[in-house]
Amino acid sequence: MSKPYKILVVDDEPDLEPLILQRMRRHIRSNEYEFVFAPNGVEALNMLNADQTIDMVLSDINMPKMDGLTLLQQLPGVDPNLRAVIISAYGDMDNIRTAMNRGAFDFVTKPIDFDDLKITIGRTLDHLSEWREALSSRDQLVALQNELSIASQLQQSILPKNSPVTEDYEVAANMEPARNIGGDFYDFFPMDDEIAVVVADVSDKGIPASMFMMSSRTALKGAAIGLRQPEKALAEVNNQLHQDNPTFMFVTMVYALYNPTTGSFTYSIAGHDPPLLVSADGNVSEMASTDGVALGIASDIRFSQNTVTLSPGDTVVLFTDGVTEAMDEHREQFGMERLYEVFEARPPASALAANEAVFEAVRGFAGDAPQSDDITCLTLRHT
Template sequence: MRALAARKPAAFAAALDELRQRLQTDPATPLFETVTPDGALFFSTAKNAVKPAILSPETVAAVTAKLAPLRGLTRLENGRLGLAVVFPLFSRDGMSGVVALAADLKQPLNVFAASVENDVFVADGERRLEYATQPALWSSVAAAAAGVRSFSVARAGDRVFTLVRLPARDLLERPSVTLFASRDITAAYWRETVTGGLSQGSITLALAFALSALYWYMRRSFKPLNAIIGVLKALARGNTEVGVRYPARDDEIGRLAGTVEAFRRAQQAHGQLLALRQELDMAACIQRSILPSAFPLAAGFSLSASLQTAREVGGDFYDFFALPDGRWALIIADVSDKGLAAALFMAVARTALRSTAAIVPEPAACLTRTNDLLSAENDAAMFVTVFYSVFDPATGRLSYANGGHNPPALLDASGRVRFLESTDGVALGIMPETPYEAREIVLSPGDRLLFYTDGVTEAIDGQERAFAVDRLIAALADSSAAGVEELVQTVITRVRAFAGAAPQFDDITLMALHYRGADSEHDPDLTVPLAVAGALR
């Protein structure tokens, strides 16, 4: 250091004589070079050196500024790349010089390639080859070397290589060259490819099998769903006869099938209900058609009636018709039970009464013969209560027989209400050969007679109280001056008001007779057609 500081090259060389001799005789030995802080060559192991080969002014300035070692690649005097390290030297007075030690890159690269069992290539930024352990392979890996990926796989024909890319810098930290390490992995690659292909094939077969199993399962799962969808489509078309399968399965399909089956039965029941409703509507229309369509236009008396069924059809009926001798048959009846069966029996009973009255009009005899007809082959054990009367407008005489029915109420001209005396007869259709008794009264001009069924007196309100006879008497007493239509409507209004929101459970039938006397003149306000009066409801 003293020789360097004193700028005595001979003394410096003498001190490094052994090192100098060794560096000059060993080609693999690194180049050793020393310059003064101003960049002048002070010492070099290179022969005949007159200027620095490594320590350029930029390098000396960089190490002087940094005051720390520099490492990197450098270009040697023979034009080949070398690996160099540059560091400052210090004496007591400060930095006395800069030393550079450089070695050809070939030797360390060969050592590196052998240690990692790779081929090594060094190329500049233009991919010009600077060094290679196997130069012939560079053309095969050059295409992959153009990339920027640190690791890649390159193929050259049937050969496959791995390529590791490592950029290198010079002493001034500038990009210099790129180091590539490559290994031939052709055998391993194709072995992996074949093994991977077999594995992939196995996976593909397994996947195909799994997909086939899944397809079979989905088909099996969707088959009942498709069947259920078919049932729903059939139901949408109105076909309720289709059957639903799988209702016994204990899973979502079974529960869905059970729901659809319940819906199908509900639709089927709904369809049957609609058909029954249509039949009932038709039966109601037929029932209304067999009742009298108009009240008689007579001078001595007037009639009005109303029938309100509890269901679509009922078992009550009223009837009136002229007899051959000028008298009138007046009938009100109530069939046991309600609904369609009662309506059918009502039609039979009305037909039997009319047919018998045309031959035997007298009340007792008519009820006796009609009872025999209705009692014969009465497997349904149905019966009908009947109040049958024959009215003579010329005299006001009313003869009657009662077959278990409510006796009519008589509202006389003075406003007093009483009921006709009973004849103690039983309902028709119960027992054949049953005798019936007849009675008669003579109506006075101004008397009103109200025929009714038990649907009037047995109407129930919300507290389950019956309308009863006393409320009927009160309604009649309040209608002492009313005509027959008003009388009927007054009673109906009173019953409806009494029942309130309580449902009607029995037919309500009323028929009123107003006797004005044989010498009275026709009053058009009291005798109107039934369709105009609106009495039939």
């Protein structure tokens, strides 16, 4: 049987230990995870120095003797390959942003949603596994292509793996990079009674774009948890990216909050193509633009937002310009008109069907022509 991942939980609440052991018992019994516990940062550091087999740290921020933010600063000196996830009070954006800047891979909020915690732990350990594979393979790499392949796996590991299909809504998404490493990304995650969705496109390709993409993703998740309005979240992300941007890169983005109960879809756009709305009868229209500029170009930019109410059977299609600017052998672009034709009079039966229809149409149009840009599409269907 393979060795379980060992996770150190650092929290001064005595009730958390039995709760985690009870809620994670299936993972413990199946030898996936092993949990050890420390009540503060000082004892956590002692355990980390004494036990080199700990893979991940799940730490609260507010603790006696040494808080979680101070602990984060100490972790690279113990093991630079440790992955840390922070537990924070809901809406504590300042501490979340500080934690991310100090190397936290992700965060969860109190009160802990154990379904979300399991997903976060799984994604963190997937990333750690890919990173370890990259390190073990590093000395054997003889070509840049191999290095790019490992980096591509790292990038893919942060994208959501399971697309939700519920009685109220469906989400499907896919990203096909033009190179081993792309500059596009998508994400979706729960926000209380709403679902956050995002599609973004970094200005470059390759490793620099991948690094900037990861910074953009981290900044958005931190902003989203504290600033519920999409227009304010984008303004916060923009300021964070602009503060430390020596390469002058930028990212276009659509960020939205969707309420499955009411059908409300509130979105803000930063220099990106507006989403399409495909109604249940096959009518296709472009959502109104909010006229925001790309993120990272200048500080203190104001953004605006729009809200549409989805009816049962409506599908929202978010995409990057790799879809509309895909070229065939004669360098003709796919264009918006062909994207409309994918759905006109043929409303999709599901979010997955809508997503696959977009990629099938683009591939069929491009033929054997080389892919010139990353292709990303996220579809959300209000059922």
